[in-house]
Amino acid sequence: MNAPAGQAGGVPAARRARAGERLVTCEQLFHIHRLARHEVVSLQGVDLTVDRCETVALLGPSGSGKSTLLSILGGLERPSAGRVLVDELDLAKLPETTLTAFRRRRVGFVWQVPARNLLPYASAADNLELPMVLARLPAARRRRRARVLLDAVDLGAVARRPVRALSGGEQQRLAVAVALANNPPLLLADEPTSQLDRANVTRVVDVLHAAREDLGTTVVVVTHDSEVAARMDRTLTIRDGRVGAEGRAGVEHAVVGPTGSLHLPARALEVLPPGSRAVVEVEPDRVVLRPAEGSGGEP
Secondary structure, X not given: OOOOOOOOOOHHHHHHHOOOOEEEEEEEEXXXXXXXXXXXXXEEEEEEEEEOOOEEEEEOOOOOOHHHHHHHHOOOOOOOEEEEEEOOEEHHHOOHHHHHHHHHHHEEEEOOOHHHHOOOOOEHHHHHHHHHHHOOOOHHHHHHHHHHHHHHOOOHHHOOOEHHHOOHHHHHHHHHHHHOOOOOOEEEEEOOOOOOOHHXXXXXXXXXXXHHHHHOOEEEEEOOOHHHHHOOOXXXXXXXXXXXXXXXXXXXXXXXOOOOOEOOOHHHHHHOOOXXXXXXXXXXXXXXXXXXXXXXXXX
């Protein structure tokens, strides 16, 4: 995926030069929504950071708050409390007009169902040009960038074909290209591969990585797919509305919460099942947890 002249204009190189700098910061993020007559807490004090040019997978069971977090990062929902900074903007404090401009120019979205990303009766090329029309890019520039992006996702041959005539894999690759149309610094994808076969899963993840390598795009993906997660730089596991674990290079780390809470990995729960008591031994270079006598855990 080579950045086209004009639109990118050196932006990818500038982003890569800033790789490792902070792009996303969430501090004590809470979100409460109303369901029937009840209030449901979907996020409970989330603290996390994402660096520029990083790829991150959000993992966790259904209902843990992953999609809510993604919507807040993209400015689609406002947090009930806490701070969320994206590209140096405090989203909770932005007026609605500024938030709309933020969504159009600084964030790309890819949803699980292609129909949410695309206009089914419009051509692949027209779908790609629409975000650029909203961003008021000149027509020649739009056409040039649309051609480059279509070729990058291997859809150049179907540029004039209506979306409804494309396969599921083609539609999802097109959705990624549409999300990148305005070269946003942040790409958010919610289960983008859940309805694809393995070959298309690989192709979509390849496109996400190409966006990072060629455009300097930061990628955050919600997924239940272990193959997708394994190809990201880092994984964050959301449990009960909090970040419970972080993985790097195949190693999972438990995350200590602000109140000292600790989500144990599944293997540890085989020794210390929920409800059991543990002895905490603090040594100079390590902390050891072991089942208390008579707690029901095995030594």
